[in-house]
Amino acid sequence: MTAPTISRLFSRGITRTLLTPHPVEHYVRSLGVSWSDDPTGATVVAVDRPVSDVTVITLRLPAGVDRPAPGAALEIGVVVDGVVHRRHYSPVDSAARSDGLATIAVRRHPGGVVSEHLWSEAAPGMRLLLGNPVGEVTLPDTRPTDVLLVSGGSGITPMLSIASTLAGEGHCGEGATGRVAWLHYARRVEDVPFRDRIRELSRAGVEVRVVPTVAPDPSDPSGHPDPSSRDLGGHLTGGHLDEVAPWHADATVFLCGPDGLADGLSDALGADRYADVLRERFTASNGPVPEGDGGTVTHVRSGVSAHNSGTTLLEGAEAAGLSPKHGCRMGICHTCTAVRVSGATRDLRSGEVDTEPGCLVQICVSAPVGDVEIEL
Ligand code: FES
Structure with missing residues (x-):
């Protein structure tokens, strides 16, 4: 062909x-x-x-x-x-x-x-x-009136897309009915890519701050705060939210960043309000593996058996010399899905244990609880 x-x-x-x-x-x-x-x-x-x-x-x-x-x-x-x-x-x-x-x-x-x-x-x-696009969180077709974006590190990219889309549609700025604010956290402002585009967004009506989480080194001439930080610094606080979006109580809040940032936002908003936050993840939020979990994993297609002391089935298979198909490694794309022939596995995101034979499991977020046979 x-x-x-x-x-x-x-x-x-x-x-x-x-x-x-x-x-x-x-x-x-x-x-x-x-x-x-x-x-x-x-x-x-x-x-x-x-x-x-x-x-x-x-x-x-x-x-x-x-x-x-x-x-x-x-x-x-x-x-x-x-x-x-x-x-x-x-x-x-x-x-x-x-x-x-x-x-x-x-x-x-x-x-x-x-x-x-x-x-x-x-x-x-x-x-x-x-491959196929994935995303737990996207900007809805019916745009929310007020939008607060919170990001850290690599979380800048989806927020840049959302902010650029809203600004390009005239959703915010003079005469607009909507409001858009964005707090982005980075160790140093000068480490942040797309700073020119962020300034353009500011001119288009997005209330944006790039916040350095470490204090600038006064002896380093490049370490002075960027104007885009406008004197905000350190980790997220309720004061930061009030500074950029005093109206945030009724806003749709998007979050993409590390767990520490999520914890800060949760503390600032309170648990009830935080439950409404739309969070896009770049890393798996796997919980700890309880003591006593683990077991012998038999990969039935390849015939390889190996002890897994409680890591994910994907990591265990890779440590045993196999190369299972995978994508995101955080439970989103389903590329890694395999049939659990027998035994019990724990979903490390929820902590739940499942034992039903012949079920599909995402091996990047599942760990064995006792001996397991998996179709790999
Ligand atoms: S690799 Fe994406 S869900 Fe497992």
Whole structure:
């Protein structure tokens, strides 16, 4: 089968939908098409490294693939040493962008296979695997009147997309009926990418502050506060919320950032109000594994058995030399789902234990409770 034929086969979004739950490249590969012929991937058209640990990549999406809704993420895959690794990145663009491009920002993580690979290798012309979009939280089609965005670190990207979309629609600013405020936290303001775009948003009526969580070093000339912080500093407090959005009690609140930031927001808002916060996650919020959990995990397809002392089934399988299919590693994309043939597993997000034989489990967020057989 030729590449143009394959291209026609996969050129419509509906085709992608019909291929769910597997990413399309799975099927492309099963047809014997090489990676370089894969018409469903994204092509890198521009790369920038604006701060010391972030790669900003602009991608051309294949025909028929829309950019995800503001706040949602694209699944990006790279092949490193013959193994496919996938992660999720939220485009920073406004929903109004119509040139078929999407811009993502990839922060380097120590030991992060994908982020390190893209930091060192990303260049125009590079091809990336593309899976299905995911997102627990997106900007609803009926825009909320008042919006408060709270983010930290890599959480800047979905918030940039939401804020840009709202500002572009004239949702805030002089004469508008809505209000949009955004608090973004970073160790140092100068480590934050997209500061120019944040200033543009400020001019468009978004009440935005970039808040440094560590005090600037007075001996470092680059360490002086950026005007965008406007004297806010340290971790989130109720005072910060009141400063940017004194009306926040009735606002729709979006959150994307680490657990410490979520805890701060919960303390500031109170548990009842925090329950309404729409939180997008970049990392799994797995709870601790109780003492006594763990057991021998038998991977029935590969015939490999290994003791798992209480890590996730995915990590246990990888430690045993297997390479199970996975994507987000945080319970969102379902790429890692496998049949638990027998035994009990704990969902580390909720702590619940399930024992029903023949059930599908997400192995990235499940750990064995006793001996388990899993179809891997
Ligand atoms: S890898 Fe995404 S749900 Fe497990």
